Amino acid sequence: MSAWSLTLALALALAKILKRAQSFTHRRRDWWLRFFFIVLMGGLATNAYSATPVPSQETPSQDHSLILQITHHQHQQWLSLADIETLPLYDVELKHPEGLEGRFTGVWLNVFTAQQGIPEDTRIRLIAHDNYTIFLSHAERKERRYFMVTRFNGLPIERQQMGPLLLIVPADAEGVLEGTLPLTRWIWAIREIRYQ
Ligand SMILES: Nc1nc2c(c(=O)[nH]1)N[C@H]1C(S)=C(S)[C@@H](COP(=O)(O)O)O[C@H]1N2
Ligand SMILES: [Mo]
Numbered sequence: 001m002s003a004w005s006l007t008l009a010l011a012l013a014l015a016k017i018l019k020r021a022q023s024f025t026h027r028r029r030d031w032w033l034r035f036f037f038i039v040l041m042g043g044l045a046t047n048a049y050s051a052t053p054v055p056s057q058e059t060p061s062q063d064h065s066l067i068l069q070i071t072h073h074q075h076q077q078w079l080s081l082a083d084i085e086t087l088p089l090y091d092v093e094l095k096h097p098e099g100l101e102g103r104f105t106g107v108w109l110n111v112f113t114a115q116q117g118i119p120e121d122t123r124i125r126l127i128a129h130d131n132y133t134i135f136l137s138h139a140e141r142k143e144r145r146y147f148m149v150t151r152f153n154g155l156p157i158e159r160q161q162m163g164p165l166l167l168i169v170p171a172d173a174e175g176v177l178e179g180t181l182p183l184t185r186w187i188w189a190i191r192e193i194r195y196q
Helices: 003-022 027-047 109-115 138-143 170-178
Strands: 066-072 075-080 090-095 101-108 124-128 133-136 147-152 166-168 190-195
Touching: 090 170, 101 109, 109 138, 109 147
Parallel strands: 066 190
Antiparallel strands: 066 075, 090 101, 101 147, 124 133, 124 190, 147 166
8 A cells, every 4th residue: 555545545534524424414525525535545445466676764874794606607796785785776566475474674676687787688687586487588587677686674684584685577476466466576585686
């Protein structure tokens, strides 16, 4: 549920109460408000899982321990949480299919790869600590907005908890939970990104 819709709902509820107090004779107007309120509540209910990242209030990490390897041919580079969090941070509330439910903070993958100088039209490969690996083609990266998570409920994520980095697709959160969209790209415990 987004903050603005909640504010709107509260404002409307307040308006409704005020109107009521004002006069019992204006029943028609009351019906209008009631109708509007029901429509709004319906909107909120269906909106509940359309997870959309919003700018985060989190202070960028100062942790400089190296957690992510970027490999390009023979060239290797290591990045820390502090390095990754120099990019604009976003928050998204969702339930991860593996069970974690709450606020995920991170950066957009396409913004990260652009900052790293990884060409947009290359296929990238992500490798996890358990050696699970996925490829994201140019087409796939254009089709969906991947989000790289650096924190859960404001804190860095432990290795046992899918950390230090995990990939999610906020727009797919609902479908993935329902089982109508695949989870294969939701790689967690990311340790390396490679590209040719
Ligand atoms: N690091 C890591 N991420 C991963 C996986 C994994 O084994 N390791 N499995 C992927 C696959 S194929 C699916 S369907 C989901 C769920 O995997 P699971 O059924 O093995 O829990 O997580 C995805 N992300
Ligand atoms: Mo899977």
